[in-house]
Amino acid sequence: xxxxxPAGCPVWFCRYSLTLPARNRCAEAALTYDHxxxxxxxxxxxxxxxxxxxxxxxxxxxxxxxxxxxxxIHIPAAVAALIKGPFDWDYSTVPQEHAAGRSVYWPxxxxxxxxxxxxxxxxxxxxxxxxxxxxxxxxxxxxxxxxLLPYFRRAEDQARGESEYHGVGGPLHVEDRRYTHxxxxxWVRSARAAGLPENRDxxxxxxxxxxxxxxxxxxxxxxxxxxxxxxxxxxxPNLTVxxxxxxxxxxxxxxRAVGVTYExxxxxxxxxxxxxxxxxxxxxxxxxxxxxxxxxxxxxxxxHGIDVVxxxxxxxxxxxxxxxxxxxxxxxxxxxxxxxxxxTFAQWRAxxxxxxxxxxxxxxxxxxxxxxxxxxxxQYHVLPTPFVNQGLTxxxxxxxxxxxxxxxxxxxxxxxxxxxxxxxxxxxxxAYLSAKADLDILVAGVRQAREIAAxxxxxxxxxxEYAPGxxxxxxxxxxxxxxxxxxxxxxxxxxxxxxxxxxxxxxPELRVRGVAxxxxxxxxxxxxxxxGNTNAPTIAIAERAADLIRGREPLAAAxx
Numbered sequence: 162x163x164x165x166x167p168a169g170c171p172v173w174f175c176r177y178s179l180t181l182p183a184r185n186r187c188a189e190a191a192l193t194y195d196h197x198x199x200x201x202x203x204x205x206x207x208x209x210x211x212x213x214x215x216x217x218x219x220x221x222x223x224x225x226x227x228x229x230x231x232x233x234i235h236i237p238a239a240v241a242a243l244i245k246g247p248f249d250w251d252y253s254t255v256p257q258e259h260a261a262g263r264s265v266y267w268p269x270x271x272x273x274x275x276x277x278x279x280x281x282x283x284x285x286x287x288x289x290x291x292x293x294x295x296x297x298x299x300x301x302x303x304x305x306x307x308x309l310l311p312y313f314r315r316a317e318d319q320a321r322g323e324s325e326y327h328g329v330g331g332p333l334h335v336e337d338r339r340y341t342h343x344x345x346x347x348w349v350r351s352a353r354a355a356g357l358p359e360n361r362d363x364x365x366x367x368x369x370x371x372x373x374x375x376x377x378x379x380x381x382x383x384x385x386x387x388x389x390x391x392x393x394x395x396x397x398p399n400l401t402v403x404x405x406x407x408x409x410x411x412x413x414x415x416x417r418a419v420g421v422t423y424e425x426x427x428x429x430x431x432x433x434x435x436x437x438x439x440x441x442x443x444x445x446x447x448x449x450x451x452x453x454x455x456x457x458x459x460x461x462x463x464x465h466g467i468d469v470v471x472x473x474x475x476x477x478x479x480x481x482x483x484x485x486x487x488x489x490x491x492x493x494x495x496x497x498x499x500x501x502x503x504x505t506f507a508q509w510r511a512x513x514x515x516x517x518x519x520x521x522x523x524x525x526x527x528x529x530x531x532x533x534x535x536x537x538x539x540q541y542h543v544l545p546t547p548f549v550n551q552g553l554t555x556x557x558x559x560x561x562x563x564x565x566x567x568x569x570x571x572x573x574x575x576x577x578x579x580x581x582x583x584x585x586x587x588x589x590x591x592a593y594l595s596a597k598a599d600l601d602i603l604v605a606g607v608r609q610a611r612e613i614a615a616x617x618x619x620x621x622x623x624x625x626e627y628a629p630g631x632x633x634x635x636x637x638x639x640x641x642x643x644x645x646x647x648x649x650x651x652x653x654x655x656x657x658x659x660x661x662x663x664x665x666x667x668x669p670e671l672r673v674r675g676v677a678x679x680x681x682x683x684x685x686x687x688x689x690x691x692x693g694n695t696n697a698p699t700i701a702i703a704e705r706a707a708d709l710i711r712g713r714e715p716l717a718a719a720x721x
Contacts, residue, residue: 194221194401195436196710197421199408199450202275203696204683204703205441206386207316210332210393211707213400218711220399221432222391223406223423225446226271229278229387236509237338237376237383238497238519241552243279248272252445252589254649259594261644266551267589268651269445273404274387276443277696280651281522282376282383283542284335286313286364287691287698290536299688300661301669303705303715311716312704313364313697318389325721326365332389333700334379338523339514341373342497342545344561344622345523349373351617352541355609357528366721368693369537371526377696378520381513386700406430409583411438411454411679413470418679437678437710441703444653444685448476448576449587451657451666456676457578465581471675473666476576478658480690481591482540482650484566485603485643486548487610488627489619491561496546497521499559521546522564527692530605536692538569539606542650551648560627563614565606566650568692571596576656593647603643604636652695657685670709671702682706 196212198205201224209222227247233239234248245251245268252267270276289306296305314328320336323329352371353359360370377384394400406425411418412433420433440447451457455470458477462469500516509517521544527537547560574592579585594600607629614623625631629642659667663674667686673679684699691698708715 200442207703210390274385277385285693291691307718310719344545351619354617381518567602
């Protein structure tokens, strides 16, 4: 399938791309390690950095995708150029019963840095209510907001400086974006005129309100976990990194994970771990690998001829943030992807500024669709450009895209195997809109997005509604639009969820129940999806997991 992009963007990037210096791929120096990490994504790079701080600990880091050397990875505004390419797993859901029977495209990062190398770089931690719910309702001691805040702070290098909520000097650089499109500024002013409060720090005491998102950039360039965590330690003699290496199974002997088998450069290799095997493949790849290794729902594994090692609810409880895109015609304002030129590219290369420094989803915020909620249930992401069919269909129209996203999600689905082949993509069923409450949030989001567009400075810029269109007036019309257009905001979680009892896949120390020497450290362990973008929480989970694996006392809980 040919990729289609917003007019003028990725094609232009390809014409003017430069080659970055190739990263040295370490060959396997040995076949026995203390720890083997499967997946060099948002969590895996964090673990590789922290575990190899001990020079006596040998770590093997395996990544199925290629190195992160392509220039388009490092240009923030080139994010659309990364879909359906060599850095994308290119998944799709099964047809969605409650979403007009459609299959929804699911991009996931497949390179060093994982999805932190392919996402929109928004730095959002989520609401304290989410983490306290993990602790209080799911039995995950040590995972409340006060427990995780020190790890958010340890990870962070906040350009605004240190505070009770923010840290400096960590590997993950966070800054205010160096470019904001006029339409994005107009949306924030209009949202405030419509009654939403301003918020200058979504990661402070309260995320409610609207404003400009902070991003994982450094001087206007993407700052992935590969850049921040992995690159500075690539030359440590106790770290071996292998890219283009697909792990096909975890080797389990006498109830203990003792290594992995992977395929790289046409060879099949078995590496052994004297300490632990840690899966950090994300909410799709980690449960798939567990099931291929005999850990999962027993009847399902037997259907595919896989010997059952542990009967466990792997793949169950899948959650994701669904969104719909409300688009408005703005014919008098150039969209973001009309702005690339040799001049603006030179501006970005020299100073990290200009439209190339945009993360595309520049502004937004959080609100509550009904009174009395303990936390926001709706999040906005605003793009000063058309975004049609998940970015897969080209449009030359000048449009403002407003993503209304349900972040208090009740729908839960499942991920299952398509076959026993590690090369077969799994069956992904997020069960979008199976809970009526999720539909109600999105309908309310469409209506509020319309109100904002008719208020303040946007009122004079908007020349009509492109989607769903003014003809969608009744609740039934808007509901039909939501079912036709709902898609993923790229935040799958909970397929290897941790919990306080035997019904969970992992215990609160992220150890896989029933198998010694095996942990999962990524978004799949989240008991429920937090309210907001999931990259920062995944990094914090990995920071805390590194202490657990090393046997160190966790950081003291915060007092805020």
